[in-house]
Amino acid sequence: MxxxxxxxxxxxxxxxxxxxxxxxxxxxxxxxxxxxxxxxxxxxxxxxxxxxxxxxxxSLATELGGALLHQEPLALGPSEAQELLTRVFLRRDRIAQVGLFNAEGQLTASVFVDDPEAFARQEPQFRRHDTVAAREVEDFQRRAAEQLAQVPEDRGWAVSAPYLTTVRRRPAVVVAARAPGARAGGLAAELGLEALxxxxxxxxxxxxxxxxxxxxxxxxxxxxxxxxxxxxxxxxxxxxxxxxxxxxxxxxxxxxxxxxxxxxxxxxxxxxxxxxxxxxxxxxxLHALARSTFGVLGLTLVGVLALAPVLARALARPIARLADGARELARGHLSHRLSLKRRDELGDLARAFNDMGYALEQAHRELLGFNEQLASQVEERTRELQQTQVQLSRSQRLAAMGDLAAGMAHEMNNPLAAVLGNVQLMLMELPQDDPSRRMLSIVHQQAQRIASIVRELQLLSERQQLGRLPLDLHRVLNRVLESRGGELSQAGVQVDCRFHPGEVKVLGDTQALGDVFGRLLANALNAMKDRPERSLTVATHVVSEQLVRVELRDTGRGIAREHLERIFNPFFTTKQQWTGKGLSLAVCHRVIEEHGGTITLHSDEGVGTTVTLVLPAAPAQGALL
The missing domain is CATH 3.30.450.20 (PAS domain)
Structure with a gap:
């Protein structure tokens, strides 16, 4: 053979x-x-x-139970009941209708969409709810009353068997929650299962x-x-x-x-x-594995039959592969390696070739990494320089405006005092029924308004002599919130204080910082007027041993993006009515800058505004005021 x-x-x-x-x-x-x-x-x-x-x-049953935790259905008035049901209805898109029932299972109030266009004008979120027919409303009332009667004592809620709505023919369930108490009524909602x-x-x-x-x-x-x-x-x-x-x-x-x-x-x-x-x-x-197995076997047999004639060229091929590898490196393919497994001189040459390729690839990778790091550092430094330039430009504008304001205030104070004094004397001399008394009163009010603007300009222009003593930041914030407590309650604003655990001490002036927080709080109250959701979050964070961050976040109208760059400019305001002077944020910026801190503002129109203040922290041994 x-x-x-x-x-x-x-x-x-x-x-x-x-x-x-x-x-x-x-x-x-x-x-x-x-x-x-x-x-x-x-x-x-x-x-x-x-x-x-x-x-x-x-989760809907939990939400309904939570809505009734502090609400007694029988004690709610029509408007309060409607507001409660609207909140529950708008919380999810797939709630078709929701109703409030008394202890006898009778419907006392309900919310559902029967006219999409009319409801959408009242609240855009109604567009995400199905239109309900009268037959479906009756069917829901019946099912809800049955479920409220079957609510277990130990659980407080019940879910009906799934059913198809009578008109829309869509799967749904009725979720009912009973309020605590023997005769407290309950809350029920029809949940569509389209999302599932x-x-x-x-x-x-x-x-x-x-x-x-x-x-x-x-x-x-x-x-x-x-x-x-x-x-x-x-x-x-x-x-x-x-x-x-x-x-x-x-x-x-x-x-x-x-x-x-x-x-x-x-x-x-x-x-x-x-x-x-x-x-x-x-x-x-498994079938694919069988096909691949027999395919590999067939390829192996074909490979063996084809391999025998080429064994004669076994010595020439390694040399050709070495030449091909050298050409690949010359083209820049530094990851190319030779898989030549031999124990002779050709094998030693192939291993040396692979070592050389690995060294070249490693050096190239290190060079690329160094370039990326250098580019990142340049970009970071450029961004820091731009931020510094923006802060410097803003400070220069405020300083120039402050100088102008100081001159204006100085020139206006004396004639304004004369006007106010003469008007007051004339008011004192005129009888109460004199027709000109009303005109003089208007002059007196407008002169006082000018005097108020002059005082604001003086605050913007004068460098205050701040004590910069250690003070309790939380105490200052609580005082400001307590002083505005009546306004917050009357406006229906919910305040959420998320203070850093323990005392947080900063270097500053109590009166000046209190004035800053008061101005920011007044701006937040104005922005949340006529808003459906009114909440104010006040948070403090200890950034490091040297810095403390304060955040005031509201759910007001927000500020358009094109106005953010001008928001700290004097006399610039985004209020819908000119009720202020446009100086509050400029004064706040000046005071925080004199404290050695920074103030920034982030806002999304229609969502809310977040004001962030960074203040220097007081040393650990500082005395607490």
């Missing part, structure tokens, strides 16, 4: 036989591992969908199906509205799923196809989440 034939037989014995053995072993192990993986994946998916469905429904259905439709991947069954085993949700309306019965196909208490596996047939399914109960609702996939699709990776 020729050497070429012997080499061919040796290659077949050493390559084809091990490949076939490995393929058979891999088939057996893959079949077992794939079955376990598919079952576990289906269990987890079904459990996740069950938990999500329970959370979607029961849409999620199930989005979770379908390939041949996989994800759906929900009700307590009787009928199809509840699967992402297809037509199928949901037919309410297909799965109790015969999946006998163990309805009423299941834990996850399980099952198989069923549909349209001549075998399906592998996993199911999981939905907590507290009695529903069942099911994940199913056709058997052939579930075992498709």
């Amino acid at each position: 020729r050497i070429r034939s012997r080499l061919l037989l040796l290659l077949i014995a050493t390559a084809a036989v091990p490949t076939l053995a490995v393929g058979l072993l891999a088939w057996r192990d893959a079949e077992r591992a794939l079955s376990e993986a598919v079952a576990e994946q289906h269990r987890r998916t079904a459990l996740a969908e069950a938990e999500h469905a329970a959370t979607h429904v029961l 259905s849409q999620r199930l439709g989005e979770r379908r991947a390939g041949h996989e199906r994800v759906f929900l069954l009700d307590g009787a085993g009928r199809l509840l949700l699967n992402g297809e509205l037509e199928h949901e309306r037919r309410q297909e019965d799965f109790s015969g196909k999946l006998p163990g799923a309805p009423g299941a208490k834990q996850t399980g596996l099952a198989e069923y047939e549909e349209d001549g196809r075998a399906w592998l399914a996993a199911f999981s109960p939905v907590p507290e609702l009695g529903w069942v989440a099911v994940v199913a996939r056709p058997r052939e699709a579930a075992l498709a990776p």
